[in-house]
Amino acid sequence: MSYMFSFLALCCLLHLVPLHSCESAIDSRIPEGFQKGTHTNNWAVLVDTSRFWFNYRHVANVLSIYRSVKRLGIPDSQIILMVADDMPCNLRNPRPATVFNNANEHINVYGDDVEVDYRGYEVTVENFLRLLIGRLPPGTPRSKQLLSDEGSNVLVYLTGHGGDGFLKFQDSEEISSQELADAVEQMWQKRRYNEMFFVIDTCQASSMYDKMYSPNVLAVASSLVGEDSLSHHVDPAIGVYIIDRYTYYALDFLERVEPDSRKTLGEFLKVCPKRLCISTVGVRRDLFRRNPDKVLITDFFGAVRPVEVVAAMDTNWPQSTNLAFKNSTLQVSYKKTKQSNLKHVYSPQFPLKT
């Protein structure tokens, strides 16, 4: 236990010291083959843009990714989940409060502990763009804000119905690839990310990342321009397609990832070969500086810091020697001191007849 704590403490310390001055010094002491992280925190923006029951599979898609990032350590406070319609408690769902990834009910991707931040009519192009660039109306609660900084690795996952250069929101409006590219550029200029992993599962998906021009973005799409993204299979119990092919295989891969596993992004990019997906998975790596084969998948899908004990570091923390002080804070009585003679009364629950 104590080792665990010192690991964590050391990790905090590593990030507290100014990076540039100490980087080389720390680098020299980090063992060979040890993953050098370039980020300090992780965020995930997961969006399902489709409404209506027949789009059940899109909700299953987004919840599959939600389940994976949560399992791999990103807390709910750093996941922004947008779901355009209610599938789990939809009256057509024969098993309330569940969304499954396959007809055999293998994994309930909705789970028992879920927090949806934007739901129903709140899922609009405007809200999505405002979330990315951080220009939200006053009074927006914390859970609806992307509070990332220049050290954040941001995972953006979109699913819905798309076409060449656009993605439909709720069957009533669209976001164009240019709008999305400009929003990402604004994020970069406002230092709202360190690296971004952009995943999109929709028809003609690769058209959505074509216009992007901001650095440090790695993008993967379930299909190329001119191709349709296909669904995996039908669940006869609910009468609709249950999940899309690309996300099905992506979840299949992510289920085998553990917070400490050494699987790389390079492997993730190959999760759905054409014989499984039927569509061609598109990848855009020219904006990304690192080699995806050397980037851990948990850099984006998890929130695990690589931690190693460095012998030469001073791990003696200032112990709280003043135990008396500690006790005194405990002894503070929270009882009220003032006494009032005012008598409180209950209001009549029904207006008096006059």
Place this chain on the structure above:
Amino acid sequence: MIVWAVFTLILSSVSALGQSGLYGDEFHEELVLKQLPSGHVYSYFQFTTLWENGGDQPNHHCHLFPQSLSEVLHLYNVDEMHLSLTGGLWRHENWGYPVVSAPPGAELWAWFKEGTHDVDKKWTLLSNALSGLFCASLNFINPQQSPSPKYSFAPLGAYGSASQNRSLLRYSTLPREIVCTENLTPFKKLLPCDSKKGLSSLLNAGNIHNANYHSLGIHVRPQCKDENCHETVLELKQTVSLVYDLIILGQESRDWSFRKLFGVGLAGPCPLAKSSKIYVDCSTNATTFDYNLSPDPTEFINSNRGGYNTVFAVYDIKKTHIINMFSVSATHKGPRVQSIISPPVIHATRYIVGYGQEHGGIVTKIHNNHWKEIDITLFENIPWFLPTYYHTLKITANGGKQVLKPYAKHYLPGRDRSRPYTLEFLVTLPPRSVTEIYLEFDYSFLKWQEYPPDANHGFYVGAAAITTLLPHTKNYTGVPIDGSTFSSSINASRDTYPVTLHTEILLVTLPTPDFSMPYNVICLACTVVALAFGPLHNHTTKRLQMLDPSEETKGVIANLRQRLNSFLTQSTKAKEQSSPAPSEVIKSPQKEEAACGSKVTSRKKDRAAKSS
């Protein structure tokens, strides 16, 4: 394993502190189970946190009270707040009254502190903050759509004075709000033991959302600390109401148990709770039903309230030694008997009448089954897109034979896009009667961008609220206003028993344009055709002729002269005709006019001749 041991050690030591009253707060958990006459099982969870210093300072240390909620209440000057998230409709006629009433969807009402200036702004911020806290779309509540009821929703808390400044009250409903696990998860996180220990561990999403009716409630109010009530404590009541249909749950059996209702058994009480009790209402056992409870309860309590007797089987979880899992189960004996359901004193239904997409009407029917007159308050909040007509309001009883006159009423007409139609009145219902309230409205057109993505689903109208004071406690389960826990309702006889009923929500279909792609294509094609057709038609059917502009002006003058000449000749003819018979002129004023006219024209002509 070690971590768990350490955790439980910390938890138990903290609980010891909590119970010693160091922080001046306490936590109670209760579960009430009742087999309803219709055969459904009503289970009501109440988690009560009482905090002595709650109302004082903004940055007070929170121990059992959830800090996230305490911060919100302080920041926005909230005295009292009531939020409910509900799926399904409570059927008063068959089920009696619930402990806490809630309309389908989301309902939020709050009283702000005396002296709050910008109540509207604080209200917006409060609903936004709560939307983040409970993962609900409460941010769609805006001050324009939130009325301040004049008679209903009186404050439930204890205050320095009984006077009510109604401008500090805001009320709003979102009838379409869906309630699912994402709302239950943050709800459970506000509890001191989360869902890890205690009665809250029975709240499993899959089982809750399988119920006929499920409702989450958050109720905060200042409550008297003792009987003298010189001081108040902040009371937070978190409630979960569930109604299960045992037939849907399967196995074709009337027997129920924790495992059947909640999917799991109970591992033990929440260590932080001061009391942890389960009440099973056995009043109908051996009369309507005949079942055995197992295990044997800790005690039986006979509650005499307002002349009606209720028997509760009480399980004190704190005193029960739980080895494995604790589960209460009821096993029925004998054949199934369909019991006669005696409806409660007051219950209501509401529906839409009319046809077409122009006019409609709302009918609210209120049943009074008591032998005496009963006063009620009805509060209607109708969205602006259904403009109502106040002059069409008809309140009749007993099939229209008796016209009732409300003894107080308040009507605030709505305004497009900025204010709903609010109708509130107090009326005395005749004994043993059905009162019908009828109000007409129009369906209005929206702007095309105001339609939601699924416009064809229809638009919801929130539930009406009926407030009344019941004369007796038949079918009544409410907690008295001066009590906090459910146990305070035992033997709590009072003069009257306040109750609020919520009616059905309404779904109306507004005239909706077809937003589908084929329709748009047809519209566009028609526009193009129309634009092309006009000029083409003109070009093909009209012959263009060249006109000499100078000739044209000449023609006009000539034309005028010609007209004048013809007029003159006519008038002279008329003179000649009128002069020999003056009697005719008197008879027909028209002709005289014509004569006068001729004089004027002749004068004009003279003048024209002069000027020329």
